Amino acid sequence: MYLTRNVSCFFTSILVSAALFGCRSDPSLTQVVSTDCFGGPGSGCTAQCSGWYPDWISDAPIGDDVETFQLAQGYWLGIPVVENQEIVRFDPPEPSTTASWLSHDFHLGSERLDYLNAIKNYAFAGMTSVDFVAQKNNKRRWYHVPMMTTSPNSKREPYHGVTKERLLRANEHTWIQNSSNGLRSFAIGYYNALGSYTLGQVFNDPNPALADPSKATFIDGTMVFKILFAEYDPSKIVPGTDPLEGSPEWSVVDVSTPNAPLVKVRLLQVDIAVKDPRSLQTGWVFATFVYDKSLQGSISDPWHRLTPVGLQWGNDPDVTASGVGVIDETWVNPEVPSIYGSVFGRHGRLNGPVDNPRSSCISCHSTAQMVSNVTRSGASYRDFTRVSMVPPANCSNTEDMLWFRNIQAGTPFGAIDNNNQCVAASPNLNTPPLYFLDYSLQLQVGLASSLYYRNANPCAAIVAAAVDRSNEKKSSVKKSKSEGKDLYERDFSKLDLSKARLKLLKSDVTKKPIEYEIEQR
Numbered sequence: 001m002y003l004t005r006n007v008s009c010f011f012t013s014i015l016v017s018a019a020l021f022g023c024r025s026d027p028s029l030t031q032v033v034s035t036d037c038f039g040g041p042g043s044g045c046t047a048q049c050s051g052w053y054p055d056w057i058s059d060a061p062i063g064d065d066v067e068t069f070q071l072a073q074g075y076w077l078g079i080p081v082v083e084n085q086e087i088v089r090f091d092p093p094e095p096s097t098t099a100s101w102l103s104h105d106f107h108l109g110s111e112r113l114d115y116l117n118a119i120k121n122y123a124f125a126g127m128t129s130v131d132f133v134a135q136k137n138n139k140r141r142w143y144h145v146p147m148m149t150t151s152p153n154s155k156r157e158p159y160h161g162v163t164k165e166r167l168l169r170a171n172e173h174t175w176i177q178n179s180s181n182g183l184r185s186f187a188i189g190y191y192n193a194l195g196s197y198t199l200g201q202v203f204n205d206p207n208p209a210l211a212d213p214s215k216a217t218f219i220d221g222t223m224v225f226k227i228l229f230a231e232y233d234p235s236k237i238v239p240g241t242d243p244l245e246g247s248p249e250w251s252v253v254d255v256s257t258p259n260a261p262l263v264k265v266r267l268l269q270v271d272i273a274v275k276d277p278r279s280l281q282t283g284w285v286f287a288t289f290v291y292d293k294s295l296q297g298s299i300s301d302p303w304h305r306l307t308p309v310g311l312q313w314g315n316d317p318d319v320t321a322s323g324v325g326v327i328d329e330t331w332v333n334p335e336v337p338s339i340y341g342s343v344f345g346r347h348g349r350l351n352g353p354v355d356n357p358r359s360s361c362i363s364c365h366s367t368a369q370m371v372s373n374v375t376r377s378g379a380s381y382r383d384f385t386r387v388s389m390v391p392p393a394n395c396s397n398t399e400d401m402l403w404f405r406n407i408q409a410g411t412p413f414g415a416i417d418n419n420n421q422c423v424a425a426s427p428n429l430n431t432p433p434l435y436f437l438d439y440s441l442q443l444q445v446g447l448a449s450s451l452y453y454r455n456a457n458p459c460a461a462i463v464a465a466a467v468d469r470s471n472e473k474k475s476s477v478k479k480s481k482s483e484g485k486d487l488y489e490r491d492f493s494k495l496d497l498s499k500a501r502l503k504l505l506k507s508d509v510t511k512k513p514i515e516y517e518i519e520q521r
Contacts, residue, residue, distance in 0.1 A: 030055070030070070035458040038150045048158070049459035052206040053146035057458065058158040060258035069161035072134035072143045074489035075200025076193045093197055096221025101274060106285055106311055112331055116287055116308045119272050123190075123225040128303035132160075132227060134190060141482040141489070143196035145189065146203050147211075147446040150455045157253035159262075162186040163445075164255065166354055168230055173353065175243055175339055180236035185354045186252055186265055187228040189442050193482055194275075195222040202443065206463040208450035213370055213435040216443055217409060220283075222275040224440070228354050229265035243339045244268065245293045248302045267291050269352040270306060271361070273439065281314030281329060281406040284439050286361040288344075288352040292337050308333045309340075312350035315362050315404045321397035323347040329406075330360070346404070359390040363403050368437040368444045369412040371429065376453050384452040385444065386415035386425075386434065395422035412436040 031049045036042030037059055048055040048068060055071040062068065078090035096102075100122055104115040126139025134142040149155050154164040165185040170176040176183060191199060201215035229252075232244055247266035254263050270289040279285050289306040299305050314329030327348040336342065345351030349360035356364070367387045374383050382388065391400040399422040407413060412434045415425040428434075437443045449455045 031462055033458045038455045039458045040456040047458040049462050052463055054149050054459050056156045056158040057149045060253045062158055068158050073146055075143055075196040076487055076489055078197055095219050099221050112311055119274055119287060123272055128301055141193050141487055142190040145442040145446045147208050147449040150449050153256045155255050157255050160250050160252055162188045162252050175238050175241040177236050177238055183236055184231040185228055187226050189224055189226040192223040193487055194219045195224055206457055206460045208457050211447055211450045213447055216437045218275050218438050220275050220277045225272040228269040230268040232264045232266040243293060246296045246302055247291045269354050279313040282362055283409045286312045288350060290340055309336050309352060310350050312361050314406050317405050319347060321400035356390050364389050365439040365441055366407045367413050368439050368441050370435050370444060370447055371433050372435060373433040384448055387413050392421050409438060410436055
C-alpha cells in the first residue's frame with residue numbers, strides 16, 4: 001500500500017527555468033512507499049521516492065519531523081538538439097577542456113599540490129555550507145548513483161545516504177585501542193554533471209532491469225568524490241591520540257543494526273577521482289586527503305581541515321608484489337600527519353586509512369566490472385563481478401600482480417578462474433558479457449542490485465502515474481544552472497505530461513538563457 005504524503009517537491013513548477021533546483025526531502029515533501037526490504041511488494045521496510053529510483057529503503061524507524069536523504073538523480077541529459085522549436089534528442093556532452101585542474105600537471109612535482117588543491121576546491125565549492133546536501137548547492141550540480149539501496153549490511157541509510165565501508169582495524173592503526181573491535185566507517189559519493197551523464201545513460205529507465213552497462217564509459221572531465229567517516233567512540237581511541245578532534249560530525253544509521261541508536265561519525269578521509277586524458281596509464285587520477293586536526297587553529301571550516309595523502313595515476317606494474325622496484329605512478333605527500341602512518345597502499349602505492357593495505361586506490365577500482373548473463377540463483381556475488389576487489393590472501397606474490405596492471409578505458413579487469421581465484425580464467429570471457437565499468441565501484445553496486453539480484457524499484461508505480469513515458473524525451477526536462485552554464489536534466493514532475501510538449505520560448509539556441517515551458521496541446 002502507499003503511505004501518501006504531499007509531493008510538492010516532486011517537482012512543482014511547470015516553467016523549466018534556471019531557478020529550478022531540487023530541494024532536500026523531508027516527510028512533508030516526498031512520497032513514502034511500504035515495501036519489502038528489497039524494493040518488492042510487501043512490508044517490513046519503507047522506501048522514499050522523489051524521482052525514478054528510491055532515495056533509500058529502510059527498516060529503521062524514521063521520525064516524522066526529521067530531514068531525510070534525497071537522491072540527486074536528475075542526471076544531465078546532454079546537449080539539446082532543437083528542430084521546429086522542439087527538443088528532438090540530446091547529444092553527448094563534449095569532454096571538459098577548461099576544468100581547473102587541467103592548468104596543473106600532476107606529473108611535475110612542483111605542480112602536484114596545486115593539482116590537489118584544484119580538485120579539492122572544485123569538489124567542495126558550495127558543499128561545505130550546505131552539509132553536503134547536493135540539491136542545496138547553488139555553485140554546481142552533483143549527483144548520486146541509484147539503486148544502492150538493498151544490501152542488508154551496506155545499503156544507503158535514510159538520514160545522509162551513506163553506505164557502510166571497511167572496518168578500521170586496530171592492527172592497522174596505532175590510534176585505535178587494541179581491546180576494541182575496531183571502528184565502523186561510512187561514506188557517500190558524488191558525481192559531477194559530466195559524470196551524471198554517464199549515470200543517466202546506464203540507468204535510462206525506471207525499470208532497473210533495463211540498466212545498460214555497455215554505456216558505462218565516463219567522459220574526460222568527470223569527477224567523483226567520496227567523503228568517508230569513522231565511527232566516533234572515544235573509548236575505542238588511544239588516549240591522547242585522537243586524530244578526529246574537531247572533525248565534522250554526522251549521526252547515521254548502521255543498516256546492519258537498524259534499531260540501534262544512531263552512530264556518531266566524524267570525517268576521516270576524502271577520495272577524489274578525475275577522468276584526466278593526461279593519465280595515459282589508466283585515464284584516471286586518484287587523490288586522497290585525510291582530516292588534519294593540527295589545522296584547527298588556522299582553518300575555521302572543519303570540512304577544509306584536510307591534508308593530501310597523495311596522487312595516483314597508475315598501478316606501477318613494474319614494482320613487484322614483494323616491493324622490488326621504484327614507485328613512480330604514485331606520489332605520497334611527506335606532510336601526512338604522523339598519526340596515520342607513512343604508507344597506506346601496497347609498497348607505497350596510494351591508499352587512505354579506510355582502505356585495504358593489500359591494495360591501492362587504482363588497483364581496487366580497476367576491478368569494477370560485471371557479467372551480464374548471470375542472475376542470483378545459487379550463484380555468488382563473485383559470479384557477477386568475476387573478481388575480488390583485492391588479491392585473496394592465499395595468492396602468491398606473482399599472482400598478486402594481476403591486480404596491479406594498468407588497465408585502459410574500455411578494457412575490463414578480466415574474469416578470475418572459478419576454481420583458483422588467484423589466476424585469470426582461461427579462456428577469459430568476451431566483452432560482452434563481461435562489461436568494463438570504468439573504475440566505478442559504485443556503479444558496480446547499483447548494477448548488481450539491478451541486474452544480478454533483480455531487485456524491484458518501489459518507486460516505479462509513482463513514476464508511471466506521474467509521467468507519460470512515451471512523451472518523456474520531450475517533456476521531462478528542466479533547465480538548471482551549474483557554474484554559470486545551462487544544464488538540461490531529467491525532471492520528475494508530478495504533472496501529467498501526456499498532452500504536453502516543450503515549447504521553445506527563444507528560438508535562437510545559440511543565445512542564452514533559453515527557456516522552455518509546458519504548452520498544452
